[in-house]
Amino acid sequence: MDSSILANLTDAAILFFFLGLFVGAVRSNLEIPAPVAKFLSLYLLMALGFKGGQALSSAGITDDAVKVILIGLLLALVIPALGFAVLRSRINPFDAAAISATYGSVSAVTFIAATQFVADRGDAAGGYLTVALVLMESPAIIMAVLLATWTRARVQADAPSPTGAVTAAVGGVQAVGPAAPVEPTSMPMKAILHEAFTDGAHLLLIGSLVIGAVSGPTGGETMAPFVDGIFKGLLAFFLLEMGLLVARQLREVRDVGPFLVGFGIVMPLVGATLAMTLGTLAGLSVGDKTVLAVLAASASYIVVPAVVRYAIPEARPSRYFTMSLAVTFPFNIVVGIPLYYAVAGWLTT
Amino acid sequence: MDSSILANLTDAAILFFFLGLFVGAVRSNLEIPAPVAKFLSLYLLMALGFKGGQALSSAGITDDAVKVILIGLLLALVIPALGFAVLRSRINPFDAAAISATYGSVSAVTFIAATQFVADRGDAAGGYLTVALVLMESPAIIMAVLLATWTRARVQADAPSPTGAVTAAVGGVQAVGPAAPVEPTSMPMKAILHEAFTDGAHLLLIGSLVIGAVSGPTGGETMAPFVDGIFKGLLAFFLLEMGLLVARQLREVRDVGPFLVGFGIVMPLVGATLAMTLGTLAGLSVGDKTVLAVLAASASYIVVPAVVRYAIPEARPSRYFTMSLAVTFPFNIVVGIPLYYAVAGWLTT
Amino acid sequence: MDSSILANLTDAAILFFFLGLFVGAVRSNLEIPAPVAKFLSLYLLMALGFKGGQALSSAGITDDAVKVILIGLLLALVIPALGFAVLRSRINPFDAAAISATYGSVSAVTFIAATQFVADRGDAAGGYLTVALVLMESPAIIMAVLLATWTRARVQADAPSPTGAVTAAVGGVQAVGPAAPVEPTSMPMKAILHEAFTDGAHLLLIGSLVIGAVSGPTGGETMAPFVDGIFKGLLAFFLLEMGLLVARQLREVRDVGPFLVGFGIVMPLVGATLAMTLGTLAGLSVGDKTVLAVLAASASYIVVPAVVRYAIPEARPSRYFTMSLAVTFPFNIVVGIPLYYAVAGWLTT
Amino acid sequence: MQDVKRFELVIGSANAGRFLDALDTMGLPHRTVIPGIYGQGQQGARGGDPFSTFDNTYVLVAVPPERSEEVVEALRPLLHTFGGMCLVSDAKWVLR
Amino acid sequence: MQDVKRFELVIGSANAGRFLDALDTMGLPHRTVIPGIYGQGQQGARGGDPFSTFDNTYVLVAVPPERSEEVVEALRPLLHTFGGMCLVSDAKWVLR
Amino acid sequence: MQDVKRFELVIGSANAGRFLDALDTMGLPHRTVIPGIYGQGQQGARGGDPFSTFDNTYVLVAVPPERSEEVVEALRPLLHTFGGMCLVSDAKWVLR
Numbered sequence A, B, C: 001m002d003s004s005i006l007a008n009l010t011d012a013a014i015l016f017f018f019l020g021l022f023v024g025a026v027r028s029n030l031e032i033p034a035p036v037a038k039f040l041s042l043y044l045l046m047a048l049g050f051k052g053g054q055a056l057s058s059a060g061i062t063d064d065a066v067k068v069i070l071i072g073l074l075l076a077l078v079i080p081a082l083g084f085a086v087l088r089s090r091i092n093p094f095d096a097a098a099i100s101a102t103y104g105s106v107s108a109v110t111f112i113a114a115t116q117f118v119a120d121r122g123d124a125a126g127g128y129l130t131v132a133l134v135l136m137e138s139p140a141i142i143m144a145v146l147l148a149t150w151t152r153a154r155v156q157a158d159a160p161s162p163t164g165a166v167t168a169a170v171g172g173v174q175a176v177g178p179a180a181p182v183e184p185t186s187m188p189m190k191a192i193l194h195e196a197f198t199d200g201a202h203l204l205l206i207g208s209l210v211i212g213a214v215s216g217p218t219g220g221e222t223m224a225p226f227v228d229g230i231f232k233g234l235l236a237f238f239l240l241e242m243g244l245l246v247a248r249q250l251r252e253v254r255d256v257g258p259f260l261v262g263f264g265i266v267m268p269l270v271g272a273t274l275a276m277t278l279g280t281l282a283g284l285s286v287g288d289k290t291v292l293a294v295l296a297a298s299a300s301y302i303v304v305p306a307v308v309r310y311a312i313p314e315a316r317p318s319r320y321f322t323m324s325l326a327v328t329f330p331f332n333i334v335v336g337i338p339l340y341y342a343v344a345g346w347l348t349t
Numbered sequence D, E, F: 001m002q003d004v005k006r007f008e009l010v011i012g013s014a015n016a017g018r019f020l021d022a023l024d025t026m027g028l029p030h031r032t033v034i035p036g037i038y039g040q041g042q043q044g045a046r047g048g049d050p051f052s053t054f055d056n057t058y059v060l061v062a063v064p065p066e067r068s069e070e071v072v073e074a075l076r077p078l079l080h081t082f083g084g085m086c087l088v089s090d091a092k093w094v095l096r
């Protein structure tokens, strides 16, 4: 296990993540231009989906595929429920719902790092894990929104000013005039579903998966230099940006106390344990088990915040976004992935 | 023929075009950042020119090269004249001139899709077709501007307020004050020629062609991973953006009635027929004939609008730009290319 | 020698630099979007550092490495001192300090062009030259800032309004009210050192060097298509942008008279001669000598201006930036590199 | 020149569509929009994330003075729910 | 602080050069420019196309009040031909 | 609606941090920022270089009128040293 962690720490892409952290910490003026960073994130989703689709179409729908997808769906329902149960007693219910959604969903970049990690060690995971990734993205969102709607109904009967209240202020000074009480518009479920399913990152991933599956070996060959060849380099660049981002986000952690930091580390471990148990019972391979654990352990910072920011406007991004990005993402990248891999190996032999 | 169309529909790049259309149609928030989209379009022009130049320098100026270029130039004069003759009786003369220019010129992205299509089927077109592409870009523009100038002279004698009139309005509400009549400045021909020949896309294409021709096999080898390797992937990305763009543009079609939609489909067929006839008479290969037909059939949405937007300010982009981008581009990509290829094959055997 | 220059002029990347110059000169609307240009410059630094680190770790610290680095450091101290001595008698001391810093430091893009040039001719330079590049970036900055501080102390005793004075003006017309005399804040040395060492370009280069050295052959293989394969193509694109930039900058040369243009050509020759002499004495290879000469001859237009713009706010970028970008950069790219290579070959045989 | 009220909105990019729709509904479709910008307000720091989840959009709308009140009333509930800044100032519109 | 007139132009990027040249000719070369922005006006929706054929440029120019009239007169014919928006408002220039 | 003073700063991106820090120190952390823009002023042409060494940042800050003087005083020395433009105008803040 230790050697796995160490090997991970000499991986070029992971090292660029550390470089980003360092450069961000010393407050350098280094900046990846936002449009390029956005392109890189779209590229990763596209390459990820395409390669998953290719793997899927060449292997077909195997027994393992069905098992992985069923386990994935189960985890996508259990983990947010568990998260909400733990959180609701300690923090306000809107934040609890948003954080549950975040941890119930998945992180594509963590997934990519994990698939690279296991493939580099000869334990490549199946293409169906990309399908699991896609399917595990959304259930938590819907669940969280339902929880928030329910909370909202109860809250509206009670106190007039919930946590996320936006009150009038000019130039950082609270305005003199009395701030009107906030009445968050209850966004209709239909609109939320529309947002969740038409989110760009989500659609690009699914679309690329389908295209990868449909375009066959010829498609695979012509696309290979783009989706395979330069993949590691662009991933390294993107992780550099992620490091910078995490360093910046770490400066905004005042809304995340020790309890939430703890949650951001323990919750992944709980999710990974669940996934590992189910995966072992189902007799999955080391690679599949590791990546499934990573899906369970990872928290979304793309799709979920993109939907929750207006589906649950009362929840604070300075909590749910910061936790998933600045606590759980680095934890999984540095410690989690090699740890889950080591345990998966140990459970399998 | 049918099988060609079907095969085209499983091409990864074309599928990304459909993905873009779909994602745009469901109004997802997916967006390729504008600076990146622009870079992709520059990249395609650069790679296109470079590869054309390489092919040209290795093959030299053959008989076929001369024939293709002469036919291309002929088409570049006949098609806009034909277009204007058809349009002037039905729509205002400024729009007619602009649309003629659009259809008389060519689309580099359609050209790229076509060259990939024929090369994938073992019928690669010659490097001189890139020269034809370059030469066919401009004649239509100059012709259209002359037509517009002539129209302008006649119009100024008559009615005071031509179609493209820009009248004062605040916040979407027509202003109370009387709008001054528009007197479009007649841009001097010299300035127009300067704009047409110094247009960035145009110069980059020509420049890359020359560099490709000059830099020889060594240059070709070192540039190959960039201009060949990742070409298909970046093309796929760009076609995704084109799909999004077409979907957006389709929402603005109120200025394009059934007549103009019909024109946007029939005109390419007419152009392709002309090219195919001349190509067959000249005894060109299947690949050359197909690509020449595509040049004739395609309509410009980069260089021509870039010049016409100020050379003929009275013409409405909501017509000429929308038609070439949202009607003719998808038509050629999906139906046209495989159709012309099938016909070319049938005419050759 | 002549043939080297000629061969250089058919190099695809160099040709794109000329294309950029030409396109810029005819005032085309061609523009590489700024975020993409910035990404390209970061990419070059990353690839440069990574490949240097790889070369270094595979070769280890050789005798030649030590010699090159020592010579490099010596040059980084001597050249700016020499430059300042020459300039101070002719132009104001703030500009003199800034220009000395520029020429005392190095240009990464020129370095890249040179390493490509010698490698293409079978005389690849050692990985330690990248270390020399890194180490030669900063000494000149610190020296120049010390000179400027010293000048500032003397000036403040004398005249109230130094050259770079920013006086109040509205819309290009000097304001009626009397402009307050400028008292440039003396930025504390600590802050300047912080800026110099946390500059993004600098840190990315060093970080990539370390990562390249640490991530070993496996890292090298997975990163190769990105840092090697598409390198030439992206360099060509970047040189296109550099050409555009130089063409633009050449229009702003009114602050650079014949004396400074002469300095921008003679100073590189002096630097190269110094480097060549020391390199020959130390018995370096042709490749190492050439690249070392290029380091000595090149002037910084990234890191130095980034620090000097606020470390010496009295100095005019229209002098130091224009000279290094519009005079010395093209001179080295077109004439310098093949010249130094020819001389190095001649000195070695 | 004609008097206009100059509305400046700085709102989360994710919500910009709602504000623009509200203006469309009022028959005020003309506007200038700068997306992807940075800011800091009640809701914390925004801008610069690669997923464009939390950045701002700047919207400039010139409206006839007599419609100013109405626009304020239409935008207030949106500002209330989604946060953001709205400034109103006077300007002259140069007739063309 | 000094009174200035604050000109805001939103014009097609392709035509921006003409407006800026006109200002240069008048001896008013100072300006702030934001290219590549979105908008909607009489000429329809603009911005966001990868060929930058149809996007807008925003130009901010502070001019001495006594030159305001003259600037309006110089810009009007250009606005007339090429479309675009021009707003004029009052501001104070902070002397530095 | 509430009266505010609308500060517009156009400053070198490299120096923007200093201006923002000064505002932070005064307890005025709220702002809107557009980086990477073009301009021309006393210090020549700026913007569009790939190293972002010489481009401008636009900053919009709405402050309560009674703090306006104080802000001007705090910014002036910075403008003096680093150049840049600062405009102050009147606006109404729409309460949300």
Ligand SMILES: Nc1ncnc2c1ncn2[C@@H]1O[C@H](COP(=O)(O)O)[C@@H](O)[C@H]1O
Pocket (backbone or CB within 6 Å): A166, A169, A170, A171, A172, D010, D011, D012, D038, D039, D040, D041, D042, D043, D044, D045, D046, D056, D082, D083, D084, D085, F030, F031, F032, F033, F060, F061, F062, F063
């Ligand atoms: N006083 C202010 N001055 C300038 N911009 C502001 C101010 N307050 C808020 N903003 C902008 O409005 C955005 C949304 O504000 P808020 O909803 O308060 O977070 C912020 O991110 C800023 O860009």
Ligand SMILES: Nc1ncnc2c1ncn2[C@@H]1O[C@H](COP(=O)(O)O)[C@@H](O)[C@H]1O
Pocket (backbone or CB within 6 Å): C166, C169, C170, C171, C172, E030, E031, E032, E033, E060, E061, E062, E063, F010, F011, F012, F038, F039, F040, F041, F042, F043, F044, F045, F046, F056, F082, F083, F084, F085
């Ligand atoms: N009169 C003006 N109108 C608009 N913007 C200006 C004006 N003067 C200066 N600026 C802006 O402020 C920046 C810095 O000005 P300066 O320090 O004078 O070079 C310039 O690059 C312009 O973007």
Ligand SMILES: Nc1ncnc2c1ncn2[C@@H]1O[C@H](COP(=O)(O)O)[C@@H](O)[C@H]1O
Pocket (backbone or CB within 6 Å): B166, B169, B170, B171, B172, D030, D031, D032, D033, D060, D061, D062, D063, E010, E011, E012, E038, E039, E040, E041, E042, E043, E044, E045, E046, E056, E082, E083, E084, E085
């Ligand atoms: N009422 C308005 N408010 C804000 N921006 C406007 C307004 N009218 C026009 N514009 C801007 O000016 C640009 C050109 O206007 P137009 O020539 O009318 O299409 C539009 O694309 C908008 O960005």
Ligand code: NA
Pocket (backbone or CB within 6 Å): A079, A102, A103, A104, A105, A106, A271, A295, A296, A297, A298, A299
């Ligand atoms: Na999870």
Ligand code: NA
Pocket (backbone or CB within 6 Å): B079, B102, B103, B104, B105, B106, B107, B271, B295, B296, B297, B298, B299
């Ligand atoms: Na055509």
Ligand code: NA
Pocket (backbone or CB within 6 Å): C079, C102, C103, C104, C105, C106, C107, C271, C295, C296, C297, C298, C299, C300
């Ligand atoms: Na040097």
